[in-house]
Amino acid sequence: MDVSAPVTAADYALERNPNAASAPDRELAMEAPAFGMVFTDHMARATWTLEGGWGNRRVEPFADLSLHPGATVLHYSQQVFEGLKAYRWADGSTRLFRPEGNARRMAASAARLSLPPVSEDEFLASVEALLAVDGDWVPTQGESSLYLRPLLMGTEACLGVRPSHEVEYLLMACPVGAYFAGGVRPVSIWVAQGFHRAGEGGTGQAKTGGNYAGSLMPQQQAQDNGCDQVLFLDAREDKYIEELGGMNVFAVRRDGTVVTPRVTGTILEGVTRDSVIELLRAEGREVVERDIALEDLRSGIADGSVVELFACGTAAVVTPIARLVSPSFDEVVADGGPGTLTMHVRGALTDIQYGRAEDRFGWMTRVS
């Protein structure tokens, strides 16, 4: 392999799916897909070996995988993933939102999990190659999009605890609408009791499946208590808010300033988080990244100095938060309705993503 030449979509060999959905079936499947439940006709793949590096790039029919039962990923969770979206603009073109941000984060996550790096051009090439064949799966209606899920995993059959000598890169895609059932609505947040998402020096900053597996039980407790998502506090003091099960969190103060937990190595550095900060600062707003004690947040909600809370992420976009709940309190934020600034940020972000506003930050990448 010529390691100096950038990888392009042309490096992906195409095997078409003979059973690809017909246009009417595809339209039907895309009508109101639950998040991550409908998959397109193809997936992109590449294989890495210790001796040969990356190669065997292909786009092939979407199908079950064949994995050795001893594969490292199945035993020791040597795995990282990403999430980004492709949007259909009114002019028929397809655009990606800040894909280089996801590529960079995947490289950082991979390093933490001792997986081989996927270069930015390799990452983008795989997305372009998949969209070249599955482009009709980018939805056109409302605020829907095609969610792209790249995945890296150790596939070598080896029960010894060491980095896999064989790694598979996979890219799959799902047409999606709103992440939360019931569309864009204010959600309720449960404060995790006795569980933490990440400790210092752990894998909290990496987008690796284990972080999400560990969130499932606290997330179930959230649901058992009538909430939509769980909020984790820091593991050292159980005092400062960090992030939700799968998204970052912001608070809006009555004086118009916006605060969000600073990234300390235990919080995922969200591409949407970063975009929200940039958008608000460009509007002249003060955005402060700092430690936020749960008790201060609670008292701020109670005395009216905190007027809005929202969650954000690729999947969640910007989602208003109505309530903060634990066994000992139930704080309703302002009147519980979607906050004005929250919906403004959501609008400003989605206007750029869907081409309704000028892309003044240079965030959108045209793929077709």
Ligand code: COI
């Ligand atoms: C995303 O927002 O892309 C996520 O990865 C969150 C969740 C769906 C795991």
